[in-house]
Amino acid sequence: MFRFSVIKDENDEYYSNDHAYPVVEIVYIAVDKRIQHRKIGTMALDYFISLIKSIVSDLPVRFIVLNAFNHLEKWYNNRGFRPVEFVKDDLHPGTKHMRMDLLDHTLVDQYIGQLS
Numbered sequence: 001m002f003r004f005s006v007i008k009d010e011n012d013e014y015y016s017n018d019h020a021y022p023v024v025e026i027v028y029i030a031v032d033k034r035i036q037h038r039k040i041g042t043m044a045l046d047y048f049i050s051l052i053k054s055i056v057s058d059l060p061v062r063f064i065v066l067n068a069f070n071h072l073e074k075w076y077n078n079r080g081f082r083p084v085e086f087v088k089d090d091l092h093p094g095t096k097h098m099r100m101d102l103l104d105h106t107l108v109d110q111y112i113g114q115l116s
Helices: 040-055 070-077 105-115
Strands: 002-008 020-026 063-069 095-101
Touching (some): 002 063, 020 040, 070 095
Parallel strands (some): 020 063
Antiparallel strands (some): 002 020, 063 095
């Protein structure tokens, strides 16, 4: 399950005004312990990412975000998510905010190159 939301990053200089980024948050993803380690979680996450990318292809969404259990940080990191250090979340102890950047840096570089 996922939802649209907004995050703020006061340290980021990408936006010059309010530093707010539209995001899609993956609210919940889990695999029953009895059937873990069979790539079901990987397939589900890949499917969600693909679905989200197709939905937001024409929308100004910058990130996919989620709260990862601390012991799964490396697993999410291997799938393109990075920790969000500036977010402090006392409501979900034992988790870390992570995000995947949807910005196509190749397109940005091409656009900047055309301006030169």
